[in-house]
Amino acid sequence: MNKLSDILEAFHFVSGAPPGMLTAILCKDTGQIRYRSVEADLNEIDEEGIDWDAWIEIPHRNDLDLGQELVFEFVESVLPSDYERVQRMSAEFLPDWRTCGISMSSKAASCMAALNSL
Numbered sequence: 001m002n003k004l005s006d007i008l009e010a011f012h013f014v015s016g017a018p019p020g021m022l023t024a025i026l027c028k029d030t031g032q033i034r035y036r037s038v039e040a041d042l043n044e045i046d047e048e049g050i051d052w053d054a055w056i057e058i059p060h061r062n063d064l065d066l067g068q069e070l071v072f073e074f075v076e077s078v079l080p081s082d083y084e085r086v087q088r089m090s091a092e093f094l095p096d097w098r099t100c101g102i103s104m105s106s107k108a109a110s111c112m113a114a115l116n117s118l
Contacts, residue, residue, distance in 0.1 A: 006033060007058070015061040024058040025050075033058075 010024035010033050023036040025045060034044035068090060075086045 006031075010035070010058045011061070014058050019060045019062050025055045026058060027055050029054050 007026065010026065013035060014022050014024050016022060017037075021038045023045060024033055026033050036043045036045045071086070071090070072083070075083050079086075
């Protein structure tokens with residue numbers, strides 16, 4: 001069986017690139033972990049030879065939805081009297097992407113502009 005460090009290593013592998021570029025799967029029966037990279041010469045995952053009921057895909061960190069919204073949900077349910085204070089702290093320490101000087105590609109910027117217009 002795997003140690004937590006093996007699973008964390010697989011998680012960091014998957015999260016080390018944009019979603020969908022790196023894949024790791026864990027066999028629920030044996031604990032074996034297999035890896036695949038879209039760009040590198042790494043493919044330990046044989047799509048046809050795998051019983052997918054026995055395997056689970058290691059999620060990308062973005063799949064876990066651990067962002068700011070989760071923080072606010074937690075504060076609202078556990079510390080409701082501190083909700084506004086946490087919002088103010090968030091505004092101070094997590095500036096809006098449009099004002100923090102992050103340069104974005106034109107494609108990413110146009111995508112963000114479209115999302116903001118919704």
